[in-house]
Every structure is written in C-alpha cells, then in structure tokens.
Amino acid sequence: MVRAASRWLSARPSQNFLSRQGATPGTVSRFVDQTDACAAPGWLSAQAPVSFSEIAPGDYHLPVFPAETAEWMAAGEGKFIIDGTLGGGGHSEIFLKTGARVLGVDRDPEALAHARKRLAPFGERFSTWEGNFSALREIPEIQEGARADGILMDLGVSSRQLDSAARGFSFMREGPLDMRMGPSSPRTAADIVNQWPEADIVRILFEYGEESKARRIAGAIIKQRSIQPFKTTLDLASCIERAIGRHGKTHPATKTFQAIRMAVNEELESLATALAAAPHILKPGGKLLIITFHSLEDRMVKRFLKHRSTPFLDEPGWPEPKPNPDYQFQLLARKAILPTAEETSLNPRARSAKLRVAQLLALKS
Ligand SMILES: C[S@@+](CC[C@H](N)C(=O)[O-])C[C@H]1O[C@@H](n2cnc3c(N)ncnc32)[C@H](O)[C@@H]1O
Numbered sequence: 001m002v003r004a005a006s007r008w009l010s011a012r013p014s015q016n017f018l019s020r021q022g023a024t025p026g027t028v029s030r031f032v033d034q035t036d037a038c039a040a041p042g043w044l045s046a047q048a049p050v051s052f053s054e055i056a057p058g059d060y061h062l063p064v065f066p067a068e069t070a071e072w073m074a075a076g077e078g079k080f081i082i083d084g085t086l087g088g089g090g091h092s093e094i095f096l097k098t099g100a101r102v103l104g105v106d107r108d109p110e111a112l113a114h115a116r117k118r119l120a121p122f123g124e125r126f127s128t129w130e131g132n133f134s135a136l137r138e139i140p141e142i143q144e145g146a147r148a149d150g151i152l153m154d155l156g157v158s159s160r161q162l163d164s165a166a167r168g169f170s171f172m173r174e175g176p177l178d179m180r181m182g183p184s185s186p187r188t189a190a191d192i193v194n195q196w197p198e199a200d201i202v203r204i205l206f207e208y209g210e211e212s213k214a215r216r217i218a219g220a221i222i223k224q225r226s227i228q229p230f231k232t233t234l235d236l237a238s239c240i241e242r243a244i245g246r247h248g249k250t251h252p253a254t255k256t257f258q259a260i261r262m263a264v265n266e267e268l269e270s271l272a273t274a275l276a277a278a279p280h281i282l283k284p285g286g287k288l289l290i291i292t293f294h295s296l297e298d299r300m301v302k303r304f305l306k307h308r309s310t311p312f313l314d315e316p317g318w319p320e321p322k323p324n325p326d327y328q329f330q331l332l333a334r335k336a337i338l339p340t341a342e343e344t345s346l347n348p349r350a351r352s353a354k355l356r357v358a359q360l361l362a363l364k365s
Contacts, residue, residue: 061158063090064350072357075100079149084133087158089115096122107182134273147283154291171237171253179264194229209259275304284362329358
C-alpha cells in the first residue's frame with residue numbers, strides 16, 4: 001500500500017545516496033530510513049521495506065496541542081470534522097475517538113496511506129481526500145453541499161517528512177533536493193537552486209526565510225551552480241555554511257531550507273486560499289482551528305481572523321464606522337494559544353507552535 005502510494009516520489013531523477021544514507025544516525029532513523037526505501041524504490045532499493053504497522057504512531061508524528069484541539073473542536077457523535085493536514089493521523093484519531101466523522105486531507109500520498117491503515121478501525125467514520133487544502137471546496141462531498149462542524153489545519157511538514165532523508169527536507173541528512181510535500185507541489189528544491197534567477201532566490205530567502213544574509217547566500221548558490229548543479233541537501237547546506245559561516249547553535253542553513261520548502265510547496269499561497277474558503281465549507285457555528293509554526297503563517301492567520309471578526313470598520317476620514325462586509329467569525333480565544341511547558345518538554349517541535357481558534361457566525365449569508 002505504501003509502496004504503491006509513494007510511486008510519485010520515485011519518478012524523480014534517480015540519484016544514489018546509499019553510501020552515505022546508511023550512516024544516518026538517530027533513534028528514529030531505524031524506521032525512517034527503512035520506510036524511505038518504500039517511498040523511493042528507485043533511489044534506495046537496497047534497503048529493506050518496512051510495514052507501517054510496525055511503526056508506533058509516535059514514530060510518525062506526535063500531534064501538537066492534543067488536549068487543546070480536542071477541547072476547542074468539541075467534536076462528538078454526529079459531528080463532521082475536516083482534518084486539512086492529516087499527516088500521521090494523530091489529530092484525526094483524537095476527533096474519531098469522540099464519535100465524530102472525519103475527512104482527512106493531505107497532499108502526501110504516503111501520509112494518507114499511513115493514516116488509512118492506522119485509522120482503519122474507525123471504519124466508515126474515517127475517509128480521506130488527496131489534495132491541497134487550498135482546494136477544499138473541490139471535495140466532492142463539499143460540492144454536493146455538505147458542510148463541516150470543524151476544520152483543523154496543522155501547518156508545515158510532519159516529523160516523518162522532515163526526518164526522511166529521501167524527501168530532502170533536512171539539512172542534517174543527505175538526500176535529493178526535493179522538499180515536495182506531494183506530487184501536486186509544482187517544483188522541487190533542485191529546480192529553485194539550479195534554475196531560478198538570483199533575484200528570485202534572494203526574494204524568497206528574505207520573504208519566507210526572513211534571512212538577513214539572503215544576498216550573500218544567493219550569490220554563493222549562483223557561483224556554485226555555475227561549476228556544478230546542486231544535487232543533494234548536504235551540497236546546499238555546506239555551500240550556505242561556507243558563504244555565511246556558523247555562529248551559535250542554529251545551523252546556518254535553517255532559514256534557507258525553510259524558505260525553499262515554502263516556495264516549493266507554495267505554503268503561504270495555499271494558506272491564504274484555504275482561509276478564504278473556510279467560511280464556505282463550515283456550518284454556521286463551525287470551528288476553525290489553525291496551528292502555525294512560524295511568524296509568517298501566524299501573522300497571516302492573525303490578520304485574517306482579526307479582520308473577519310471585526311463587526312465595524314473605522315478609518316480616520318470617515319464620519320462614522322461602517323459595517324464590515326467580511327464580518328463572519330467570532331474569535332474563541334482572543335490571543336494565540338501557546339504550548340504548555342509540559343508539552344514542549346515532551347515534544348520539542350511544539351516549541352514554536354501557536355493555535356488560533358475561531359467560530360463561524362450564524363449570520364453567514
Ligand atoms: C504538521 S503535519 C500534520 C500532523 C497531523 N496533525 C498529525 O497529528 O499527525 C502537516 C501535514 O499536512 C500536510 N500539508 C501541509 N500543507 C498542506 C497543504 N497545503 N495541503 C494538504 N496537505 C498539506 C503535510 O503533507 C503533512 O503531512
């Protein structure tokens with residue numbers, strides 16, 4: 001099942017990373033590297049495949065804010081929840097356990113295959129849809145008029161994607177410069193670093209990575225690729241390290257990898273489209289829960305919800321406030337919810353997570 005679902009990845013140009021891949025350290029790599037063999041038979045065929053049934057859920061991805069998402073979503077029997085970022089299925093399982101029906105959406109066929117297997121015991125209450133959450137309105141059930149009691153979007157990549165060398169998300173693991181969340185992503189990281197004009201690389205590093213050394217890094221990429229195109233994550237990571245040096249604990253390639261990943265998957269564009277679509281997919285009273293991991297995403301969600309939850313607009317030149325035609329939501333939590341110290345100690349990836357929660361008003365037209 002996993003092998004079949006992941007064939008899109010093996011369609012990438014074949015590159016042999018076996019010699020260095022085998023040395024990947026770390027506790028999860030036993031699962032990660034073996035599963036990579038399934039995900040990318042063309043690249044890693046010498047490694048033994050692993051069945052997902054051997055992987056405990058925590059080896060795939062530990063969901064953030066488990067208690068808070070359960071509480072704010074208030075799922076239950078008779079409720080219909082859309083999990084727009086299914087991943088390992090952790091949040092979906094929380095909702096399914098309340099008796100709700102869940103539709104899990106993901107761009108990644110491997111995530112869908114894993115979650116289908118994990119959540120099979122819930123029978124027909126769990127279904128999946130492969131695609132970008134920006135296209136939730138295209139889901140047949142939604143087109144036929146179904147509306148959800150809740151939508152969750154837990155943004156970014158899963159631990160499983162990040163830790164899989166063959167996916168190319170990590171500057172710590174040798175892999176192809178891919179970084180696509182799924183086959184619908186329009187380009188790979190290699191396309192960007194080997195083909196994009198310098199000015200566009202500078203722009204994404206500034207905009208998506210908030211990287212102050214964007215020009216220096218882009219210059220080094222252009223120089224390096226004129227000698228030899230980039231092939232691997234470590235080629236790129238070491239080029240960046242040579243260009244800007246290593247200072248402090250954070251790896252110098254961190255912001256560049258984030259920026260390239262966001263450009264590869266058009267993450268902010270997808271989020272903007274999904275936010276605008278949410279009022280058309282939710283029932284009046286339906287909940288919108290969004291978990292972000294960096295300031296750009298959170299800023300977009302915060303501004304969207306602030307505007308859509310403001311009944312009247314006012315500007316200095318106006319004689320009086322005017323009704324806001326976009327007033328659709330009520331903020332259930334005025335500020336972003338942050339993880340508890342207990343959660344961050346159990347799950348370090350939760351450190352930068354923020355949860356925002358709103359409810360569609362009944363006055364929806
Ligand atoms: C942080 S993980 C979600 C983890 C999940 N909540 C769990 O409990 O395991 C994000 C997942 O959403 C998917 N994803 C991210 N952006 C997406 C998008 N625009 N459309 C569809 N899926 C997306 C990724 O492929 C990944 O599997």
